[in-house]
Amino acid sequence: MSARVLVGVKRVIDYAVKIRVKPDRTGVVTDGVKHSMNPFCEIAVEEAVKLKEKKLVKEVVAVSCGPQQVQETIRTALAMGADRGIHVEVSGKDYETLGPLQVSKILAALAKKEQADLIILGKQAIDDDCNQTGQMTAALLDWPQRSPEDGTFASEVNIEADKLKVVREIDGGLETIKINLPAVVTADLRLNTPRYATLPNIMKAKKKKIANVKPADLGVDVSSRLEVLKVDEPPQRQAGVKVETVHDLVGKLKEAGRI
Amino acid sequence: MAALFKARRALGMAVGHGVRCLNQLAELPELHQMMRQTCRDYAQKELAPIAAQLDKDHKFPAKQIQELGGMGVMAVEVPESLGGAGMDYLAYCLAVEELSRGCASTGVIVSVNNSLYLGPILKFGTEEQKKQWITPFTTGKKVGCFALSEPGNGSDAGAASTLAQQEGNEWVLNGTKAWITNCWDASATIIFATTDKSLRHKGISAFLVPMPHPGLSLGKKEDKLGIQASSTANIILEDCRIPLSNMLGERGMGFKIAMQTLDSGRLGIAAQALGIAQAALDCAADYAHKRTAFGALIGKLQFKLADMAFAIESARLLTWRAAMLRDAKKPFTKEAAMAKLGASEAATFVSHQAIQVLGGMGYVTDMPAERHYRDTCITEIYEGTSEIQRLVIANNILKEYQQ
Numbered sequence: 051m052s053a054r055v056l057v058g059v060k061r062v063i064d065y066a067v068k069i070r071v072k073p074d075r076t077g078v079v080t081d082g083v084k085h086s087m088n089p090f091c092e093i094a095v096e097e098a099v100k101l102k103e104k105k106l107v108k109e110v111v112a113v114s115c116g117p118q119q120v121q122e123t124i125r126t127a128l129a130m131g132a133d134r135g136i137h138v139e140v141s142g143k144d145y146e147t148l149g150p151l152q153v154s155k156i157l158a159a160l161a162k163k164e165q166a167d168l169i170i171l172g173k174q175a176i177d178d179d180c181n182q183t184g185q186m187t188a189a190l191l192d193w194p195q196r197s198p199e200d201g202t203f204a205s206e207v208n209i210e211a212d213k214l215k216v217v218r219e220i221d222g223g224l225e226t227i228k229i230n231l232p233a234v235v236t237a238d239l240r241l242n243t244p245r246y247a248t249l250p251n252i253m254k255a256k257k258k259k260i261a262n263v264k265p266a267d268l269g270v271d272v273s274s275r276l277e278v279l280k281v282d283e284p285p286q287r288q289a290g291v292k293v294e295t296v297h298d299l300v301g302k303l304k305e306a307g308r309i
Numbered sequence: 310m311a312a313l314f315k316a317r318r319a320l321g322m323a324v325g326h327g328v329r330c331l332n333q334l335a336e337l338p339e340l341h342q343m344m345r346q347t348c349r350d351y352a353q354k355e356l357a358p359i360a361a362q363l364d365k366d367h368k369f370p371a372k373q374i375q376e377l378g379g380m381g382v383m384a385v386e387v388p389e390s391l392g393g394a395g396m397d398y399l400a401y402c403l404a405v406e407e408l409s410r411g412c413a414s415t416g417v418i419v420s421v422n423n424s425l426y427l428g429p430i431l432k433f434g435t436e437e438q439k440k441q442w443i444t445p446f447t448t449g450k451k452v453g454c455f456a457l458s459e460p461g462n463g464s465d466a467g468a469a470s471t472l473a474q475q476e477g478n479e480w481v482l483n484g485t486k487a488w489i490t491n492c493w494d495a496s497a498t499i500i501f502a503t504t505d506k507s508l509r510h511k512g513i514s515a516f517l518v519p520m521p522h523p524g525l526s527l528g529k530k531e532d533k534l535g536i537q538a539s540s541t542a543n544i545i546l547e548d549c550r551i552p553l554s555n556m557l558g559e560r561g562m563g564f565k566i567a568m569q570t571l572d573s574g575r576l577g578i579a580a581q582a583l584g585i586a587q588a589a590l591d592c593a594a595d596y597a598h599k600r601t602a603f604g605a606l607i608g609k610l611q612f613k614l615a616d617m618a619f620a621i622e623s624a625r626l627l628t629w630r631a632a633m634l635r636d637a638k639k640p641f642t643k644e645a646a647m648a649k650l651g652a653s654e655a656a657t658f659v660s661h662q663a664i665q666v667l668g669g670m671g672y673v674t675d676m677p678a679e680r681h682y683r684d685t686c687i688t689e690i691y692e693g694t695s696e697i698q699r700l701v702i703a704n705n706i707l708k709e710y711q712q
Contacts, residue, residue: 122339129343247347249381249394249404256340 053107053167053209053231055098057132058157059091059114061123062177075280077146087123090172092130092244093237097207098170099131100242106209107168109133113160115153117141121260128255129247135260136160140272147274149178152265154186159268161191166232168214169193173236184236195234196227207235337403344396345403348382352411360412363538364680367530369494370415370538377415378449382408383422387431391439392447398573399632402580406625409584410591413684414538416584418452420577421490421539425692426453429499429515429570433558442497442517451496455574456486456544457567463488464697466501467510467564471546473502479550480516482524486544490691492527493540495520500546501563513563517555524549535683572642573635574692575649579628582649582656582688586621589656589663589681593617596667596676613662620655627651643705650698653688660685 063069064084072079087095101107112127114120115138124135138156140148161169169188174181188195196216208215213228214235247255265272293299303309337345355373363370377383385401387393394400401423409416430442445451462468471484482502492498498518505512518525528543558566594614600607628651631644660682664671671678689695 122343125339125343129347246351246376246380247343248379249344249347249385249396249400250389252340252343252347253394253396255343 053101054109054111054164055101055107055168055170056157056161056164056166057091057094057098057110057112057127058153058169058171058183059095059112059123059127060088060172060175061085061114061116061120062088062175065089065176071281071283075282076278077281085119085122087126088172088175088177089244090174090176090237090239091127092172093239093241094170094172094235095127095130095132096242096244097235097237099245101168101207101209102131102133104208111136111164111166113138113157115140115148115156115265116145124260125255126247128258128260129252130245131251132258134258136164136263137260138263138265138268140265144272147276147278148272149274149276150180150182150186152270152272152274154183154190155270156265156268156272157183157187158190159270160263161187161232163268168209168231169234171234171236173238184234188234191232191234193232193234194229195236196229207241337399340396341400341403344400345407347380348404348407349410351377351380352408352415356408356411356415360414360538361674361677361680363412363414364535365537367537367540369540370412370418371494373415374418374452375449377408377419378447381447382419383449383452384427384443384447385423387427387443387447392444393427397632397636398576399629399636402576402628402632405577405580406584406587406628409581410588411584412538413581413585413588413681414536416581417536417578418491418494418539420574420581421454422446422452424574424577425455425570426497426499428573429455429557429566430517432569433515433562433566437554438517438557446497452491452494453497453499454489454491454495455570456489456492456498456500458486458488460485460487460543464694466567467513469501469503469510469513469563471500471502472506473504473514473516475504475553476550478553480553480555482516482518482546482549482551484546485528486546488531488541488691489544490539490541492520492542492544493530498525498544499557500544501567502546504560504563508561510564511561513567514560515557515563515566516551517557518549518551522549522551534686535680536687571692572645575645575698576628576632576635578688578692579624579631579645579648579652582652582685583621583625583628585681585684585688586617586624586652586656586659589660589678589685590614590617590621592676592678592681593663593666596670607666611666613666617659617662620658624648624651624655643702646693646698646701646705649693650695650702653685653695656685656688 064086067084070079098110102110110132112124112132112135114124121137124137128135171184185195206217212231214231214233216227218225293302381394382404384393385396385404389395405416405420408419427443446453457466459470461470473480473482497520500516500518501513503512504514524547526545531541533541597607597611628648631641631648634641634644663678664682667676667678670676
């Protein structure tokens with residue numbers, strides 16, 4: 051199989067960190083905060099590496115958009131088994147406003163440039179929860195897009211004779227879908243369990259190449275059409291009230307103007 | 310002119326090397342950072358949640374050891390050609406610290422396999438011995454152990470009374486070894502026995518013995534204060550016969566092999582002590598963030614946390630430096646002894662203070678503080694007691710000042 055897979059990996063604030071809003075309410079605190087690869091992206095990388103181990107795919111290329119620090123995220127993908135990386139340099143204000151639309155334009159351009167047969171992305175990022183990049187990328191390329199999860203259990207992703215075969219668990223049993231390559235696949239939580247990088251692979255990752263590219267080189271304009279007006283903490287949880295009877299409950303709801 | 314240029318270049322390289330070393334102390338190289346993060350992730354997700362149960366059940370974490378073997382952690386320094394990860398000793402120390410932060414028993418199992426079993430075979434074994442005794446022990450499916458101590462002598466390693474007599478084309482071993490870590494779960498051991506009693510410590514030799522093996526039996530598992538998931542017991546040798554080719558190194562080299570092995574092994578233990586201490590600090594600091602007394606978070610009232618963090622960081626830098634010296638093939642005996650002494654004493658101090666920070670909660674099994682306290686005690690004893698470390702350091706200092 052000569053297929054080439056492009057995997058998008060996003061550097062996000064680590065899931066275990068307690069998020070704090072910046073005092074000027076323009077965003078959240080990122081300085082000095084622990085970052086790691088978006089968990090959905092880890093699953094995407096794992097799926098791509100598994101396809102390569104099954105010899106269904108020849109090369110796995112990890113891509114990330116952002117400042118210098120995203121190279122760490124690309125290296126993690128390399129340590130998991132990706133063959134090479136592409137760092138699309140976006141920094142400063144452009145990075146703060148970088149969103150799914152610009153990223154999908156970049157990925158679409160890269161897919162054409164690298165002649166990718168398959169793009170695997172995480173379903174969504176845990177910082178913005180957009181769940182848009184996969185769909186937008188597919189639309190820009192006019193490729194089919196599928197989430198093997200789609201809210202149910204995915205058993206496998208396979209490549210058979212130039213088609214992508216996806217097996218998903220549905221209520222009535224197992225559903226097998228074949229979609230034409232090239233295609234975009236978005237990975238959800240239950241697709242696989244990402245592997246821990248082995249020490250030898252971490253060493254090998256150091257020698258793998260990460261190419262540097264600018265959005266302008268790909269003909270992509272990263273200016274945002276969205277403007278963040280303000281960012282606030284969610285309202286503090288108030289204590290609830292216990293009521294004795296249904297009658298009381300209805301009364302309280304009426305008081306609060308809910309019914 | 311040429312001589313001056315050469316001298317300047319030499320100085321530049323020396324300074325450059327020194328600066329690189331200093332940079333490594335200030336911030337680890339990217340490779341080591343990635344490796345440390347991977348081990349930390351594994352320890353937090355796979356070891357920390359089960360550590361308390363492993364301790365209660367005295368259960369060897371076979372599945373986790375195999376997973377760690379798959380990651381290359383059971384044979385960090387072993388070259389890739391023999392099945393290892395081919396990394397340096399600094400990487401190994403980082404791995405052991407992070408794993409011990411999750412589970413102290415797992416940390417010592419990894420450390421004993423790497424430093425005390427694979428280490429000497431890598432250094433003193435023949436090519437044939439390396440293939441037979443190293444490669445199968447890199448995957449985590451088999452672990453090894455190191456049998457030096459005896460019921461009659463621990464610190465006084467030169468007084469070994471286990472005997473090895475040559476009979477034809479076999480060595481026959483007789484005697485008892487005590488306090489052997491991993492022995493109930495091991496598939497091979499390095500036994501130190503006397504081949505020439507008259508030569509005293511120069512008459513000790515090292516032998517590779519498979520387990521199980523006729524003539525080798527295990528005593529009952531010790532019921533220890535801590536590190537309960539790793540097995541510790543006596544190894545009893547009664548006319549245990551092994552081929553002549555099972556001698557490791559040359560006849561009479563045993564004491565030297567043991568001492569050099571322990572020099573490195575103590576860095577593994579230093580790393581383990583650091584990991585446990587860090588876990589104890591994590592526990593105490595987290596508690597200090599939540600508990601209030603006298604109208605404020607106790608975190609604000611505790612200088613203890615500062616003392617604990619300082620103790621750990623100082624010992625950690627000593628450990629890293631000793632590991633880097635070893636990697637640069639420079640003498641590191643004094644620094645290794647200092648690292649082990651510093652780390653183990655820091656660990657017992659920190660874990661004790663962690664219990665104090667937690668107060669009553671530190672005394673019960675609901676919180677891990679009591680387990681960390683129990684686990685740290687052994688770090689001051691095995692692979693050279695704190696008293697022996699002081700002896701080693703003192704001897705080295707006196708030698709330095711000798712005219």
